[in-house]
Amino acid sequence: MANDDSGANHGDTPQDGYLSRHMLSTDHKTIGLNYLWLALFSVFLGMVMSLLMRIHLVWPGMHLPLLSSLGDSPDRFVALTTLHGSLMVFLVLTAAPQAGFGNYFLPLQIGAREMAFPTLNLLAFWATVASLLGLTTTFLIPSHPAITLWIVSVAIFCAASLCNALNFSVTTIDLRAQGMTLPRLPVTVWAWFINAILGMLIFSILLAACVCLLSDRLLDTHFFPVMNFVANQRAGAIANAVAVLWQRLFWFFAQAEVYVAMLPCFGLVTHLISTFSRKPVWKERLVVLALCGVGVFGFCVWGQHMFSSGMNPFSPLVFSLLASSLGLPATILLLSWFGTLWDARVQLNTAMLFALGFISLFLSGGLSGIFLARHDLAAAAVSDDFITGHFHLVMGVAATFAILGALFFWFPKLFGRRLNESLGKIHFWLTFAGVYCVFMPMHWLGLIAHSRVSSVSVLASIAAAGSAIRNFITVAILLTVFAQGLFLINFLWSVFRGEKVAECNPWRATTLEWSVTSPPADDFGATDPVVYRGAYEFSVPDVAEDFVPQHLAPEQVVKARESGE
Amino acid sequence: MPGTTATPDIEIIVEDIGGGRGGLPPPFGGGDDGDGGGDDGNRRRNWSASPKRYSTAIAIGIVAILMFFMALASAFIVLRRGSMVWVTVHLPFVVWPNTGILLASSFTLEAARRRLFLADLRGFQKFWLFTTVLGFLFVGGQLIAWRQLVAQGIYIASNQASSFFYIFTGAHAVHLLGGVCALLYVLVRKFKETTVSRSTAAEVASYYWHFMDGLWIFLLALLYLGK
Numbered sequence: 001m002a003n004d005d006s007g008a009n010h011g012d013t014p015q016d017g018y019l020s021r022h023m024l025s026t027d028h029k030t031i032g033l034n035y036l037w038l039a040l041f042s043v044f045l046g047m048v049m050s051l052l053m054r055i056h057l058v059w060p061g062m063h064l065p066l067l068s069s070l071g072d073s074p075d076r077f078v079a080l081t082t083l084h085g086s087l088m089v090f091l092v093l094t095a096a097p098q099a100g101f102g103n104y105f106l107p108l109q110i111g112a113r114e115m116a117f118p119t120l121n122l123l124a125f126w127a128t129v130a131s132l133l134g135l136t137t138t139f140l141i142p143s144h145p146a147i148t149l150w151i152v153s154v155a156i157f158c159a160a161s162l163c164n165a166l167n168f169s170v171t172t173i174d175l176r177a178q179g180m181t182l183p184r185l186p187v188t189v190w191a192w193f194i195n196a197i198l199g200m201l202i203f204s205i206l207l208a209a210c211v212c213l214l215s216d217r218l219l220d221t222h223f224f225p226v227m228n229f230v231a232n233q234r235a236g237a238i239a240n241a242v243a244v245l246w247q248r249l250f251w252f253f254a255q256a257e258v259y260v261a262m263l264p265c266f267g268l269v270t271h272l273i274s275t276f277s278r279k280p281v282w283k284e285r286l287v288v289l290a291l292c293g294v295g296v297f298g299f300c301v302w303g304q305h306m307f308s309s310g311m312n313p314f315s316p317l318v319f320s321l322l323a324s325s326l327g328l329p330a331t332i333l334l335l336s337w338f339g340t341l342w343d344a345r346v347q348l349n350t351a352m353l354f355a356l357g358f359i360s361l362f363l364s365g366g367l368s369g370i371f372l373a374r375h376d377l378a379a380a381a382v383s384d385d386f387i388t389g390h391f392h393l394v395m396g397v398a399a400t401f402a403i404l405g406a407l408f409f410w411f412p413k414l415f416g417r418r419l420n421e422s423l424g425k426i427h428f429w430l431t432f433a434g435v436y437c438v439f440m441p442m443h444w445l446g447l448i449a450h451s452r453v454s455s456v457s458v459l460a461s462i463a464a465a466g467s468a469i470r471n472f473i474t475v476a477i478l479l480t481v482f483a484q485g486l487f488l489i490n491f492l493w494s495v496f497r498g499e500k501v502a503e504c505n506p507w508r509a510t511t512l513e514w515s516v517t518s519p520p521a522d523d524f525g526a527t528d529p530v531v532y533r534g535a536y537e538f539s540v541p542d543v544a545e546d547f548v549p550q551h552l553a554p555e556q557v558v559k560a561r562e563s564g565e
Numbered sequence: 566m567p568g569t570t571a572t573p574d575i576e577i578i579v580e581d582i583g584g585g586r587g588g589l590p591p592p593f594g595g596g597d598d599g600d601g602g603g604d605d606g607n608r609r610r611n612w613s614a615s616p617k618r619y620s621t622a623i624a625i626g627i628v629a630i631l632m633f634f635m636a637l638a639s640a641f642i643v644l645r646r647g648s649m650v651w652v653t654v655h656l657p658f659v660v661w662p663n664t665g666i667l668l669a670s671s672f673t674l675e676a677a678r679r680r681l682f683l684a685d686l687r688g689f690q691k692f693w694l695f696t697t698v699l700g701f702l703f704v705g706g707q708l709i710a711w712r713q714l715v716a717q718g719i720y721i722a723s724n725q726a727s728s729f730f731y732i733f734t735g736a737h738a739v740h741l742l743g744g745v746c747a748l749l750y751v752l753v754r755k756f757k758e759t760t761v762s763r764s765t766a767a768e769v770a771s772y773y774w775h776f777m778d779g780l781w782i783f784l785l786a787l788l789y790l791g792k
Contacts, residue, residue, distance in 0.1 A: 116622065117618075117622070162629055165625075165629070166622055166625055166626055169621075169625050170618045170622045170625065171618075173618075174615050174617045174618040174621050175615065175618065197625075200625060200628060200629045200632070201628070201629070201632050202632075203629075204629045204630070204631075204632035204633040204636065205632055205633070205635075205636040207633055208632075208634070208636035208637050208640075209636060211637075211732070211736070212637070212640060215721070215728065215732060219721050219722055219728075220722035221721055221722050221725070221728035221732075222650070222722075222724075222725055222728065223640060223644070223725070223728060225648070225650070225725075245640060245643050245644065249636060249640065252636075
């Protein structure tokens with residue numbers, strides 16, 4: 001391979017080309033960072049799309065770039081929605097917390113020097129890039145080939161995610177440093193690991209579904225027959241099952257995909273809260289079990305999305321029960337976060353603010369999820385807007401907050417500089433208020449759309465209220481999107497001009513990634529790190545500092561009494 | 566410089582997965598962790614040379630591939646029971662001898678590993694080559710099965726049963742060809758200069774091969790019982 005030699009001493013030698021240093025490097029740090037850049041690009045593209053959609057909803061006559069210039073509008077709007085969703089879910093929510101931060105920090109946190117299969121890692125990254133290109137191209141070509149291209153891109157993304165999941169799980173199982181036993185793993189690593197296993201299972205299913213769908217489109221097969229909807233004379237569950245086969249397979253993936261996006265965020269938030277509360281994670285074992293629980297239950301709730309699509313009348317009950325039982329691990333996580341925060345000397349920096357914002361959003365979004373877990377309610381009374389509000393709050397925005405929190409936290413390690421704190425705090429508060437103003441009214445919009453009244457005057461007033469709410473949402477989203485400009489400025493400015501961080505461990509955190517230089521050198525020491533204790537040893541009694549890093553040998557720990565003498 | 570020698574190790578092991586391309590002679594073993602870790606030799610993993618990750622990877626990969634086929638199989642079962650337009654497709658006769666070939670290949674593979682265990686390299690290579698040939702024969706047999714169906718006028722789009730036959734056999738053949746590549750790789754690679762030992766490579770390849778074997782039996786049973 002051409003980049004063999006350059007890979008052996010990445011970045012150190014100036015004669016290496018830009019390509020081999022950044023684009024073809026098998027170094028996990030470079031790849032992780034590339035994923036983050038990819039996610040940054042996608043998130044802003046996706047955000048602009050959502051802005052266009054909201055503007056189109058309230059001012060349909062307005063001429064918009066992208067929406068009006070390419071073909072007829074109804075088609076374009078659907079394409080825009082699809083593309084917004086695919087970009088955000090695949091390239092941002094799936095890629096950033098897992099492939100981005102995971103690639104960069106999982107090996108560092110477990111004391112490995114690389115992922116288990118670096119070339120596979122690079123391949124997965126480029127497959128992800130290809131799928132991003134494919135997805136964005138779909139918007140520019142006619143709808144029939146566009147849909148085929150979209151499916152191909154999603155299939156490629158599945159393959160990339162499978163490679164990633166394989167890499168992550170093997171790395172966690174086999175490459176841990178000496179002393180890094182399972183109970184000593186940071187919660188972030190647990191989350192990445194469980195997420196990799198979950199991703200392994202569900203992306204295979206989506207890949208199979210995509211293969212069948214592609215064969216339907218390209219080879220004229222009939223895996224997902226359309227005619228059964230019409231020609232179906234046999235009543236009953238079996239015939240229905242055929243009609244909704246695609247939905248089954250798709251939701252088997254998509255419902256679990258929510259947890260694939262959320263699991264690493266749970267890990268990140270737990271990590272941030274413990275670090276900035278200067279306290280160990282409250283009931284750490286239970287938190288890890290809860291993460292496993294999210295993985296297991298999340299894998300089993302695929303029927304939940306199909307209450308209204310005609311399934312065996314018995315099965316909604318089962319799925320409803322399973323979906324509700326997801327409340328258990330979620331509650332454990334919430335309790336642990338509050339337990340950690342309880343009576344803590346909280347350091348309210350931007351990273352911590354975003355972590356707290358995550359809890360708030362997760363809590364309020366999760367509460368509306370309880371409505372949706374009830375099959376009778378979800379099937380009968382709740383319209384699109386309610387669901388849109390629910391999952392944007394709990395999945396989209398909450399996960400974004402976790403990603404931003406992690407970015408503020410790890411930025412010194414990534415670039416050796418800090419993000420600007422005051423700009424970050426302004427950005428946080430604007431975004432925090434903004435997303436509540438955008439997505440809370442959406443719940444209300446969904447509920448009033450289904451009020452069962454017949455009086456004309458009442459209906460008229462509901463319609464008026466609805467359009468007022470829509471206007472409000474659009475104004476709120478405009479402001480929120482503009483607030484993201486602050487973040488972009490802060491980010492780009494700080495990468496090149498931010499306040500330099502000389503020390504390895506500016507947050508005084510305990511995990512292994514803080515024991516190496518910022519940004520980590522490719523060759524960090526001749527010896528592998530050795531781990532002596534758990535990941536969250538904060539406020540340990542009888543110790544001079546309020547934290548004890550994992551890699552510090554017991555004899556090196558400065559005792560409070562000794563230092564006092 | 567021990568620290569810098571660590572990275573070429575990784576590169577070469579990666580080469581190993583990619584298949585048969587050449588590699589530099591790596592400094593095997595713990596040359597880079599001589600200091601600081603002498604206290605506990607077993608726990609102190611020379612991580613760049615840990616062969617365990619290959620068997621871990623193949624185990625996890627097998628689960629993923631299994632999920633892929635399970636999704637297809639569940640689609641098959643649902644459509645078989647509920648479809649209004651199901652037409653029975655009889656399996657072409659050639660799949661039966663073909664199954665025999667694949668089963669036989671698993672036995673020759675184990676025979677080869679037994680030879681390797683007894684340090685009989687010639688015998689190992691003979692049986693391993695035999696297995697590889699059987700693998701190629703199986704893929705050829707599947708092609709004949711396709712030809713037989715086509716001769717009957719049954720194409721992939723003819724009906725749902727035939728679609729499943731082609732998809733199942735096709736997807737399995739693609740995965741199996743990956744296995745054949747792994748077999749060839751173990752056969753032609755000179756293991757003197759790699760960090761991964763021949764027995765590890767053979768072991769990992771054999772796991773995958775047996776899995777492909779079992780998977781085919783499962784798919785065949787599914788197609789036969791659900792026809």
